Amino acid sequence: MRFSVYKPPQAKTGKVPVLYYLAGLTCTDETFPTKAHAQAVAAELGLMLVAPDTSPREPRIPGDSEKWDFGQGAGFYVDATQAPWSTNYRMHSYITRELPEVIAANLPALPDATGIFGHSMGGHGALTIALRNPTQYKSVSAFAPIGAPMQAPWGQKAFTNYLGPDREKWREYDASELIARKAFPAHILIDQGTADQFLADQQLLPEKFSAAAAKSGQKLTLRMQQGYDHGYYFIQTFMGDHLRHHAQILKQ
Amino acid sequence: MRFSVYKPPQAKTGKVPVLYYLAGLTCTDETFPTKAHAQAVAAELGLMLVAPDTSPREPRIPGDSEKWDFGQGAGFYVDATQAPWSTNYRMHSYITRELPEVIAANLPALPDATGIFGHSMGGHGALTIALRNPTQYKSVSAFAPIGAPMQAPWGQKAFTNYLGPDREKWREYDASELIARKAFPAHILIDQGTADQFLADQQLLPEKFSAAAAKSGQKLTLRMQQGYDHGYYFIQTFMGDHLRHHAQILKQ
Numbered sequence: 001m002r003f004s005v006y007k008p009p010q011a012k013t014g015k016v017p018v019l020y021y022l023a024g025l026t027c028t029d030e031t032f033p034t035k036a037h038a039q040a041v042a043a044e045l046g047l048m049l050v051a052p053d054t055s056p057r058e059p060r061i062p063g064d065s066e067k068w069d070f071g072q073g074a075g076f077y078v079d080a081t082q083a084p085w086s087t088n089y090r091m092h093s094y095i096t097r098e099l100p101e102v103i104a105a106n107l108p109a110l111p112d113a114t115g116i117f118g119h120s121m122g123g124h125g126a127l128t129i130a131l132r133n134p135t136q137y138k139s140v141s142a143f144a145p146i147g148a149p150m151q152a153p154w155g156q157k158a159f160t161n162y163l164g165p166d167r168e169k170w171r172e173y174d175a176s177e178l179i180a181r182k183a184f185p186a187h188i189l190i191d192q193g194t195a196d197q198f199l200a201d202q203q204l205l206p207e208k209f210s211a212a213a214a215k216s217g218q219k220l221t222l223r224m225q226q227g228y229d230h231g232y233y234f235i236q237t238f239m240g241d242h243l244r245h246h247a248q249i250l251k252q
Numbered sequence: 253m254r255f256s257v258y259k260p261p262q263a264k265t266g267k268v269p270v271l272y273y274l275a276g277l278t279c280t281d282e283t284f285p286t287k288a289h290a291q292a293v294a295a296e297l298g299l300m301l302v303a304p305d306t307s308p309r310e311p312r313i314p315g316d317s318e319k320w321d322f323g324q325g326a327g328f329y330v331d332a333t334q335a336p337w338s339t340n341y342r343m344h345s346y347i348t349r350e351l352p353e354v355i356a357a358n359l360p361a362l363p364d365a366t367g368i369f370g371h372s373m374g375g376h377g378a379l380t381i382a383l384r385n386p387t388q389y390k391s392v393s394a395f396a397p398i399g400a401p402m403q404a405p406w407g408q409k410a411f412t413n414y415l416g417p418d419r420e421k422w423r424e425y426d427a428s429e430l431i432a433r434k435a436f437p438a439h440i441l442i443d444q445g446t447a448d449q450f451l452a453d454q455q456l457l458p459e460k461f462s463a464a465a466a467k468s469g470q471k472l473t474l475r476m477q478q479g480y481d482h483g484y485y486f487i488q489t490f491m492g493d494h495l496r497h498h499a500q501i502l503k504q
Contacts, residue, residue: 033485034286034287034484035286035287037289037291037292037488039289039488039489040289040292040488040492232286233285236289236291236292237291240292
């Protein structure tokens with residue numbers, strides 16, 4: 001598994017908070033450092049940035065690259081339970097256990113100052129991972145996340161194939177199901193473009209996530225950004241706000 | 253011909269300076285807005301950014317995509333004089349005349365506040381275009397430019413094919429030849445990574461450009477940046493410095 005790391009200047013003289021970014025469908029570990037325009041503000045704030053890949057790349061599974069929204073580049077940040085995916089498509093364990101161990105062993109990471117954020121499929125990943133591991137992750141935010149995957153075509157396709165037909169087993173990977181049950185300790189920031197084609201296609205459903213958050217009393221800022229689409233120009237524009245959101249919490 | 257434009261917030265209420273960015277070999281009009289991380293600082297400074305493509309894309313010429321350093325994506329910002337390139341590979345005229353007319357007619361560009369910069373082949377383009385048109389362009393800078401193309405394999409290959417075998421005709425497109433003759437009115441900023449493979453390959457030759465600049469008394473800051481390579485992480489890192497260099501001159 002490949003991943004990208006940005007070390008801020010502050011990491012030369014001490015340990016720094018670590019912020020994980022989970023990318024969306026079809027992306028790789030290079031998408032974030034190339035397109036998200038985060039490094040300059042991270043340098044100011046003293047945040048280390050870690051960007052994993054979006055699925056295993058080896059060993060190959062027959063047909064794993066036939067679809068852009070399932071298989072290679074589309075791991076959905078779950079631990080698959082269905083063959084043949086269950087052997088290697090274990091992205092939840094990779095992000096929450098294997099990768100942090102590698103980071104801790106090799107980089108100057110503050111142990112109790114970890115945040116996570118992401119885009120689209122990666123926004124779903126960040127929200128579900130933070131909500132399931134609220135002591136490990138102190139801060140979470142998302143750009144145009146898949147907010148209620150059990151109710152959206154992308155999520156249903158992925159969960160059926162990775163987790164099997166029993167919908168009860170999907171609930172642990174649905175941000176709306178999780179947040180309705182229990183609030184996350186910190187304020188959550190979400191940005192969503194109003195001209196996002198996948199918003200119109202009912203893939204993202206931020207209104208369902210927002211309604212679920214209200215049930216548990218979650219502090220949530222959901223900003224509907226006029227005229228922005230689903231792409232990285234949208235992400236670049238609000239990247240600074242997200243980094244400051246995380247820094248404010250992680251540097252307390 | 254496609255091109256990208258970034259309009260800063262200041263363009264909503266008035267005309268703003270325009271800064272052209274010329275990209276390098278294999279790049280397109282999307283490379284700069286995606287990878288160069290310029291928009292946030294341009295928003296602060298009130299600079300409009302224009303990023304043209306690196307060659308014509310239509311009509312196709314047999315074999316025009318066989319080489320990565322000649323033909324498609326490798327126009328070298330010259331007006332070709334040799335068939336079949338001479339019909340459409342006229343990038344110098346496109347950048348200096350056709351495109352500025354389109355910008356002036358459609359966007360809030362200040363008429364006497366134009367700068368130009370670029371990377372690698374585009375650094376060569378920016379330097380030669382500014383040096384040949386010093387009243388049209390008020391400011392110029394470059395990242396890892398091809399500083400003396402007549403003496404480098406990339407330049408020799410391109411000039412032989414676009415301009416023919418007569419080396420006398422190459423001089424008008426060689427930044428070192430031009431600057432030895434006459435200084436540019438404004439200070440020039442160049443950044444060059446010391447770990448750049450193309451520096452080692454003698455494709456860039458910044459020391460020859462620097463020596464030529466000394467002949468005409470050109471004010472030049474050539475910064476050898478330790479450990480940086482030829483890629484866009486290098487460019488991102490020093491983008492803010494370049495934008496401020498241009499803004500300082502263009503907003504006088």
